[in-house]
Amino acid sequence: MQSLRGFLELVSRERPQDILNITETVNPEFETQAIIDTLEQSGSHPIIRFSKLTGYDMEAVANIHASRDLVAFALGTSKEELSEEWLRRTEQRFEPVLKETGPVQELVFEGEVVDLRHLPIFTHCGEDAGPYITSGVMVGKDPDKGVYNASFHRCQVKGPSKLGVSLHSRRHLWDYQRRAEQRNQPLPVAIVIGVHPAITLAAASLGGMEVDEYEIAGALLGAPLELVKCRTVDLKVPAQAEIVIEGEIIPNFREPEGPFSEFTGYLSRRSTDHVISVKAITMRKNAIYQDIPGGLSSEHALLGGIPREVSVLKSIKEQHPSVKNVCYPVSGTSRLHCYVSIEKTYEGQGKNVILSAMAADNLLKFVVVVDEDIDVFNETRVLWAVATRMQAGEDLFIVPKAAAAMLDPSTQGGLSDKLGIDATKCLKGWEAVIPTIPTEAMQKAKQILSRLI
Numbered sequence: 001m002q003s004l005r006g007f008l009e010l011v012s013r014e015r016p017q018d019i020l021n022i023t024e025t026v027n028p029e030f031e032t033q034a035i036i037d038t039l040e041q042s043g044s045h046p047i048i049r050f051s052k053l054t055g056y057d058m059e060a061v062a063n064i065h066a067s068r069d070l071v072a073f074a075l076g077t078s079k080e081e082l083s084e085e086w087l088r089r090t091e092q093r094f095e096p097v098l099k100e101t102g103p104v105q106e107l108v109f110e111g112e113v114v115d116l117r118h119l120p121i122f123t124h125c126g127e128d129a130g131p132y133i134t135s136g137v138m139v140g141k142d143p144d145k146g147v148y149n150a151s152f153h154r155c156q157v158k159g160p161s162k163l164g165v166s167l168h169s170r171r172h173l174w175d176y177q178r179r180a181e182q183r184n185q186p187l188p189v190a191i192v193i194g195v196h197p198a199i200t201l202a203a204a205s206l207g208g209m210e211v212d213e214y215e216i217a218g219a220l221l222g223a224p225l226e227l228v229k230c231r232t233v234d235l236k237v238p239a240q241a242e243i244v245i246e247g248e249i250i251p252n253f254r255e256p257e258g259p260f261s262e263f264t265g266y267l268s269r270r271s272t273d274h275v276i277s278v279k280a281i282t283m284r285k286n287a288i289y290q291d292i293p294g295g296l297s298s299e300h301a302l303l304g305g306i307p308r309e310v311s312v313l314k315s316i317k318e319q320h321p322s323v324k325n326v327c328y329p330v331s332g333t334s335r336l337h338c339y340v341s342i343e344k345t346y347e348g349q350g351k352n353v354i355l356s357a358m359a360a361d362n363l364l365k366f367v368v369v370v371d372e373d374i375d376v377f378n379e380t381r382v383l384w385a386v387a388t389r390m391q392a393g394e395d396l397f398i399v400p401k402a403a404a405a406m407l408d409p410s411t412q413g414g415l416s417d418k419l420g421i422d423a424t425k426c427l428k429g430w431e432a433v434i435p436t437i438p439t440e441a442m443q444k445a446k447q448i449l450s451r452l453i
């Protein structure tokens with residue numbers, strides 16, 4: 001079970017309350033995002049299926065990764081155990097297996113008949129440059145070493161077979177393209193749309209240059225990822241995907257791309273302005289188009305944040321085994337703010353944990369450390385700890401002008417002040433008691449409520 005539709009069936013069966021079916025006809029230009037955003041503002045993050053889209057004969061889905069509970073469910077665990085489960089699973093890698101054929105190539109469009117406008121690609125916000133593919137996992141191969149990379153890059157539809165793309169994180173795919181371009185060679189890419197969450201999460205993960213994200217996907221799935229060969233480029237793609245767009249990044253050619261509503265909650269005009277020439281589109285029969293909402297949506301935030309939590313937890317735990325959990329809250333765009341819980345054993349430990357977290361992730365600008373009795377995924381409790389366990393004169397510190405997230409509009413020339421707050425209780429002389437409700441009463445309450453809800 002490594003397909004998006006397989007995952008949707010599982011959720012429909014076991015957590016039907018987490019799927020919302022919109023059966024009225026809506027336009028993928030603005031109206032789909034308006035529905036997602038309206039729910040988001042009311043604190044609701046279900047998977048949303050759009051069965052009828054104006055002008056298209058294809059279903060779409062969004063918000064697959066919009067709640068921590070569902071992401072954890074996809075990996076067979078709870079949100080509290082998600083980072084640990086991720087680390088446990090990625091200890092065992094699985095090499096992908098090549099299949100002769102796969103459902104993603106049930107329908108093949110090549111050459112003259114390629115037309116991106118047949119896909120219900122969402123236009124998210126009024127200021128965006130146009131429709132954007134946001135869920136596309138872009139796959140490429142190191143032109144020298146052949147190592148595969150899978151990562152996220154927004155793609156603007158510019159014509160029937162032309163996409164604008166920003167490789168703005170300037171990580172692995174950007175480096176592949178840079179080296180291909182030095183030889184005036186195009187870089188073959190495949191944009192994979194509609195996959196199991198394990199594949200999406202692997203593409204969002206923060207491995208080194210030599211790490212093959214297909215192996216990470218296999219590790220998260222607990223089974224080798226099934227691949228098929230592309231039709232027009234020398235790449236392999238997940239066999240069970242819904243849609244694949246095959247093409248090449250044109251060397252030594254740039255054209256304005258953007259603006260786009262970024263995860264920061266602001267419009268971004270930054271772009272590397274690359275252009276993809278599309279060679280083929282392959283898909284399943286009755287393919288489901290997948291969108292990740294633009295702007296500061298829960299899904300856009302969490303897909304960046306969850307892999308960061310995993311790598312920061314791993315990194316700071318090496319120095320501080322007393323660290324319990326790490327949360328990158330959506331309120332901090334799941335990139336800039338971080339809450340850490342520890343089992344405190346000595347004074348000053350909180351501040352050292354803050355320094356370790358800041359050292360582990362350049363983007364962090366605000367780190368709060370709390371005691372282990374605080375659930376870091378419950379922001380109200382974290383801020384309650386700040387309110388009742390922190391004294392600003394001694395528990396707060398600022399590191400002025402360190403390297404930061406370029407997309408944060410408050411940074412100046414890529415520099416940002418970093419704020420740390422130690423909201424743990426002092427070990428000596430702490431007398432405040434948290435009142436509790438007797439266990440039997442709590443159990444009875446749970447029984448009564450479980451019958452009602």
Ligand code: MN
Nearest residue numbers: 149150172208
């Ligand atoms: Mn990589």
